Amino acid sequence: MHKTIIVSNRLPVDLKYIDNKLHVKSSSGGLATGMKSVHSEGNGIWIGWSGLAEDTMNSEQKNEVDQAIAQEKCVQVPLTEYDIDNYYYGFSNKALWPLFHYFQAYTEFEREHWESYVAVNQKFSEVILQHANDGDTIWVHDYQLLLLPELLRKKNPTLTIGFFLHIPYPSYELFRTCPWRYELLQGMLGADLIGFHTYDYVRHFLSSTSRIKEVEVNFNQISYNNRIIKVDSFPMGIDYNRYHNAALEHDTNPEHTKSELMKNIDLHNQSNEESKLILCIDRMDYTKGIPNRIKSFEYFLNKYPEFKGKVRLVMLAVPSRENVEQYQLLKRETDELVGRINGDLSTVSWTPVWYFYRSLPFNELIDLYVSSDIAMVTPIRDGMNLVAKEYIATRTKDTGVLILSEMAGAAKEMHEALIVNPNNFDQTADNIKAALEMPKEEQKRRLDALQKRISRYDVERWATEFLKSLEAAKNNKPPQAATKLSSDKIQEIASHYQKSSRRLLLLDYDGTLAGFKKNPEEAIPTNEIYSLLDTINEDPNTEIAIISGRDRNTFEKWFGPKNYTLVTDHGAWLRKNNSEWEALDRLKSDWKENIRPVMEAFTDSTPGALIEEKEFSLAWHYRKADAEMAALRTMELKHVLNGLLFNNNLSVLDGNKVLEVKNSNINKGRAAASIITKANYDFILAIGDDWTDEFMFEELPESAYSIKVGNVKTVAKYYIEDQITVLDLLNTITSK
Numbered sequence: 001m002h003k004t005i006i007v008s009n010r011l012p013v014d015l016k017y018i019d020n021k022l023h024v025k026s027s028s029g030g031l032a033t034g035m036k037s038v039h040s041e042g043n044g045i046w047i048g049w050s051g052l053a054e055d056t057m058n059s060e061q062k063n064e065v066d067q068a069i070a071q072e073k074c075v076q077v078p079l080t081e082y083d084i085d086n087y088y089y090g091f092s093n094k095a096l097w098p099l100f101h102y103f104q105a106y107t108e109f110e111r112e113h114w115e116s117y118v119a120v121n122q123k124f125s126e127v128i129l130q131h132a133n134d135g136d137t138i139w140v141h142d143y144q145l146l147l148l149p150e151l152l153r154k155k156n157p158t159l160t161i162g163f164f165l166h167i168p169y170p171s172y173e174l175f176r177t178c179p180w181r182y183e184l185l186q187g188m189l190g191a192d193l194i195g196f197h198t199y200d201y202v203r204h205f206l207s208s209t210s211r212i213k214e215v216e217v218n219f220n221q222i223s224y225n226n227r228i229i230k231v232d233s234f235p236m237g238i239d240y241n242r243y244h245n246a247a248l249e250h251d252t253n254p255e256h257t258k259s260e261l262m263k264n265i266d267l268h269n270q271s272n273e274e275s276k277l278i279l280c281i282d283r284m285d286y287t288k289g290i291p292n293r294i295k296s297f298e299y300f301l302n303k304y305p306e307f308k309g310k311v312r313l314v315m316l317a318v319p320s321r322e323n324v325e326q327y328q329l330l331k332r333e334t335d336e337l338v339g340r341i342n343g344d345l346s347t348v349s350w351t352p353v354w355y356f357y358r359s360l361p362f363n364e365l366i367d368l369y370v371s372s373d374i375a376m377v378t379p380i381r382d383g384m385n386l387v388a389k390e391y392i393a394t395r396t397k398d399t400g401v402l403i404l405s406e407m408a409g410a411a412k413e414m415h416e417a418l419i420v421n422p423n424n425f426d427q428t429a430d431n432i433k434a435a436l437e438m439p440k441e442e443q444k445r446r447l448d449a450l451q452k453r454i455s456r457y458d459v460e461r462w463a464t465e466f467l468k469s470l471e472a473a474k475n476n477k478p479p480q481a482a483t484k485l486s487s488d489k490i491q492e493i494a495s496h497y498q499k500s501s502r503r504l505l506l507l508d509y510d511g512t513l514a515g516f517k518k519n520p521e522e523a524i525p526t527n528e529i530y531s532l533l534d535t536i537n538e539d540p541n542t543e544i545a546i547i548s549g550r551d552r553n554t555f556e557k558w559f560g561p562k563n564y565t566l567v568t569d570h571g572a573w574l575r576k577n578n579s580e581w582e583a584l585d586r587l588k589s590d591w592k593e594n595i596r597p598v599m600e601a602f603t604d605s606t607p608g609a610l611i612e613e614k615e616f617s618l619a620w621h622y623r624k625a626d627a628e629m630a631a632l633r634t635m636e637l638k639h640v641l642n643g644l645l646f647n648n649n650l651s652v653l654d655g656n657k658v659l660e661v662k663n664s665n666i667n668k669g670r671a672a673a674s675i676i677t678k679a680n681y682d683f684i685l686a687i688g689d690d691w692t693d694e695f696m697f698e699e700l701p702e703s704a705y706s707i708k709v710g711n712v713k714t715v716a717k718y719y720i721e722d723q724i725t726v727l728d729l730l731n732t733i734t735s736k
C-alpha cells in the first residue's frame, strides 16, 4: 500500500520551550486542516521543520522534541541556527518572498543564502528518502522548497511528486532578475503536477518556463526530459464548517467567557447606535498593505467626516519574521501611523484605530470576526488570503460586507466582495462608505453567493482535487511508440541493405538531412550532404528520394543537376531522373487570395513571424518570434484558418514552428506511396523529423525501416536522438 507524505517548511505542530518545559500545540492553520484527512490516512506522514534550532538544544531536549513530533505522525528535518538564518530568513524570506510578491527593491540575492537554500532542500530530500518507499506520493508545499521535486526525482524516479505554491508566481520580467532562476525552475520541474492558487500564476509560470528553459508547452502541460508535467490552478479554501459552526456557537452562547478585547468591542457597540467596526487581520507583512490601509481609512474619514466618531478600524497584526529588517521597519511605520492618526483624530469617547500586535487564540478570532460589520482585506499582493474567506464563513445573520483587494488571489473567486485597488485611496474610501451604507438585502445577496462557493470548495475539496489530479498526472507519460535505434539494429539494417538489390531511401530535408536554422534560407545543403548523397547515388540499385515541404524552386536551385528523386511542397510536385516536374494532384491555388490577408494580419501582430508563399501552399513561420507570443498567436490563427478552410478541401499543417495551408489531397504519404508503387523495392528506409513526415511513415510497407529524428510521439518504428547523427547513420548503413 503506497502512502502519501506531506512536506512543508513548517510542521503542523507548534513547539516552544518555556522555562525549560516543552509546549506542544497542534496547528489549526489552513494547510494543517486541509491535509488532516490525507495526513491521518493509513501510514501517511508529514515532514518539515519543527521551528526550533537543532544546535540550541541538548540531547535530552532533542529526544523530547522527536518524540512529541512522532506522536503527531510527523518527522522533523533538523535545522541549525545557521540554516534558519540563511535558508529561512535569508533566501526564502529576503529573496523569494519579496521577488514573488513584486517587491523587487526588497530582494537580496546573497550567494551564502542561496547555498544554504540548496543545502537545506538537500537535507529535506535526505529525510524524505529515508521514509519514502517506491511508488509513494510526495506532496511538497511552497517557496521554501522549490528545489525539492527534482532532488527527489533524481534519487527515486518511482515517486509521484506534487508541488503547490502558496504565494503568487510573478511575471517573467520579475522572475528573470533572480540569478538562480534556471535552477529554481529546474527544481520545480521535477514534479508531476505543479499547482497554484490562480490561473494568472499558472500563466506566469508557463511563460517563465518556456522562456528560460527549452521545454515544449501545450496548454497546461509541459513536455520536459521525456516526461509530461501538468500545471494547473487549485484555489485553496478553508475549513468552512469549523468557522461557521464556531460563529453559530458564539451566537447561541453570547455569555461565554469574554476576553478583554471582546468587552471593549461590546462597549464600542453600545456607545452609539450607528457605531460600526471594520476588521483587518493579517500577519505583519509588507505584502499585506497595512500602512496603505490605515492611510486610506484616514483619507475616508477626511473625505466623509460624518463618519467620525462612529466607525472604528480594528487591526490585528500577527508578529511575523521579526528577524528580517523590512518587517522591523514595517512595524515601526505601522506604530507611528496609528499613533499619529489616533493623536490627530481621537476624541474623548472615540479612537479611530484599535491596533493589536499579537496573535489570538481561535475563540477570540471568532469573537472578532463575528462582531465586525465589515472586513477590510486589502493586501498589496497576496497568494490567496484565507482571512477573507474566514470572515465570510462567520456571517451567520446575513449581514456583513467584505472589501477585498484585487491583488489577492481570493479576488479571482470572490466577485461579490467590494473589489478595490489598495493603492487607490479615493476608490477605497468610496467603497468603505458603500459598505457602511449597504442595504441589508444587498448584503445578504452578496453573502449568499460568496458562502455558497466557499462552503462548496472548502479546504478538503482543494486537497482532494489536487491529489486526484496528481494521480492522473503521474500516468501521463509521453507515448513511446518508437524504440531507440540500437547499434545492433543499425548493423541489421546495414546488412539488409547490402543483401538487397532494389533500394529506396525516403529522406526528409529540414531537421533530417540539414540542421534546423532560424532562417529557412540558411539551411542550404552542405558539402557533406552533397558528398554523402552522391556517393550513395552512384549505386544504380539505390534510389534516393528527398521528400520535403520546401518549394520546387528552392529544390531546383539546390539539387537541379542531381538525378535524385525530388518531392516538394509536401508532395505536390515530383521530379524523377532529372526530367520534368510532374504535379501529383490537380491543384488550385485561387484560395490563397483569401488566406493571405489573414496571415498578413497575424504577421503584423507577431514580430519575427513571416509568410512563405509556395506555388500551392502558404506557410506562416514563427520560429523567430517570441515563443510565448507565438504559441498564443498560432492557436488563434489555427482557429481562424480552420473556420475559413471548412469545406474547401484545404487543410492546415501544424509543422515544426510553422502553420501551412495546403490542399488536403497533398501530403508526403501520398507522394511516398506513388513512388513505392512504381518499383519492386526489397529495401525501404524512411527518415523524418516533422509531424508532416508521419504521413510518409504511415504509407510504408511493414518490411520498411522508419526512423524518427527525436524521441517524440510517432508512428515510426525507431527513433534517433537528434539530426546531427543522421548523416553518420546513412553513411554506416550504405557503405560497403
Ligand SMILES: O=P(O)(O)OC[C@H]1O[C@H](O[C@H]2O[C@H](CO)[C@@H](O)[C@H](O)[C@H]2O)[C@H](O)[C@@H](O)[C@@H]1O
Pocket (backbone or CB within 6 Å): 009, 010, 030, 142, 143, 166, 167, 236, 320, 321, 382, 383, 384, 385, 386
Ligand atoms: O511560516 P511563516 O514564515 O511564519 O509564514 C506563514 C505562512 O505564510 C504564507 O502563507 C501563504 O499561504 C496561504 C495559504 O495558501 C495564502 O492564503 C497566503 O496568501 C500566502 O501568503 C506562506 O506561503 C507559508 O509558507 C507560511 O508558512
Ligand SMILES: O=c1ccn([C@@H]2O[C@H](COP(=O)(O)OP(=O)(O)O)[C@@H](O)[C@H]2O)c(=O)[nH]1
Pocket (backbone or CB within 6 Å): 029, 030, 281, 282, 283, 316, 318, 358, 359, 360, 361, 365, 384, 385, 386, 387, 388, 390
Ligand atoms: O491571531 C491570529 C490571526 C490569524 N490567524 C490565521 O492566520 C491565517 C492567515 O492566512 P492568510 O492566508 O490570510 O495569510 P498568510 O499569513 O498565510 O500570508 C488565517 O487562517 C487566520 O485565521 C491565526 O491563526 N491567529
